[in-house]
Amino acid sequence: MTRIISIINQKGGVGKTTTAQNLAAGLEKKGFKTLLIDLDAQCNLTYSVNVDSKYTIYDVFSDKISIKEAIYNNFIAGSPLLSTIDTILNQTGKEYKLKEALSDIINHFDFIILDTPPALGTITINALTAATEALITAQPDAYSLQGISQLYQTIFAVKKYCNPQLKVCGILLTRYNKRTIISNNATTSIINKAKQLNTKVFDTKIRECTAIKESQVVQKNIFDYAKYSNASFDYQKLVEEILGE
Template sequence: MAKILTVTNQKGGVGKTTTCVNLAASLAATKKRVMLIDLDPQGNATMGSGVDKHSLERSSYELLTGQATAAESRLTETPAGYHLIGANGDLTAAEVELLSLSRREFRLKMALEEVADEYDFILLDNPPSLNLLTVNALASSSGVIIPMQCEYYALEGISALVGTINKINQRLNPELQIEGILRTMFDPRMSLTRDVSSHLVEYFGDKVYRTVIPRNVRLAEAPSHGLPALLYDKSSRGALAYLALAGELIRKSADAGKHPADENSAHTGDADDDVAQGPEAVAGDSNEASKKSADVDADAEVVKEVN
């Protein structure tokens, strides 16, 4: 049975779609069976996966409104090797149409039941707002990954999001919990970044991923080429950080007894020890970054699969 994870934050510009695309690519590189579902009408996760959103024959719109099944809606060939149910502007009409449908909060959950056994992970990308699309995602998921920048207003935003997650847990999905909080666009040179990071760890403890995602030019450039960073520049610090996150997610799932990691993915789990153990991992010089890149290349199969 797939582990279904919602990647969301009600605040825009925090690296939500970047996280969804790059985590999907990194998990797929470890031989995990992965599907990404784009639930944002902007279709950025679709385009970032190398798929033209304007050419979709079926999308998450048809899936949610019952016009197509998950098996009919998915694309099984993407550059990074994960399956994709894309989105485009058609999805803007879905929320209005869903209002008249029975069990409208559970349309996605019901649609995924037929394919859940085919995957190890299903990742859900959401619009930066709490609407019926996001509610469907949360009602379908066992966990929520919250990407956030370490800035002052982010703390207020995450408090509101945690409140929303608790309400969904109480009313719609008792299995829902915070899977992890991911610090993105991390710059340890800024004192505010360090302070907010410390507050997060103090309050949320081990819910905060050890992996941090640095500000990285190659990571920012990759979507314009329709590629995850792992395919655009596998030695970039952004690509390595998401490989580390994939390893941490797999290990955490195995430790919790929810989703045992197999031997093929064990070497990826070690990546987060080498790549991102907190602010120090991001602050290293270019020589250290090159060494880490070489280590991951030498470690082999994770990166080899995307060559």
């Protein structure tokens, strides 16, 4: 069965896009057919993967084209127009738009990875409704716990009304620095929170690593840009953990 993984956190700058890009690249390098979709109006992922596609996911949401036409190099680009999504997705059933679109192509892929915006609006609800799993990225800091609790309320609502099968596959700590007390204290709190919420913190932690920022400037994934960096090692480990290896 195709695994559809939504990378989520309504907090900004916590490694969602970085994780979406490198998780998809790592799965692809393992031989899995993987589709990556940029659902964020900021289009950071579209910039980072550097695919020059003619259409975007907005064209699919607005029924201009089929989802098949929007795929270019196993990628569907984002659009700044996604910030106006509520003007076109305003009918009953609007939460299911992405799920319905994906049903046409789901059999062509082993994995579909969804990068979402830092908000809990219509797009994130669509992503969670379409997903088989949610992967929460979080930075170990003082505000993370609050954010994760709020996020869970949304996840529970989506499970109740739109997608009972949805699972939270885990919380991924990003920009991790084990030498700082704040990272260590916050990590312990997040692990306890995860237990309360019936999920886990991934054993893999993505360390703070300058190669990540450099890779995004030159529009490459971390494996192609710096194969021997800490971040490359960590994202490789995440891929294996997600595959259960």
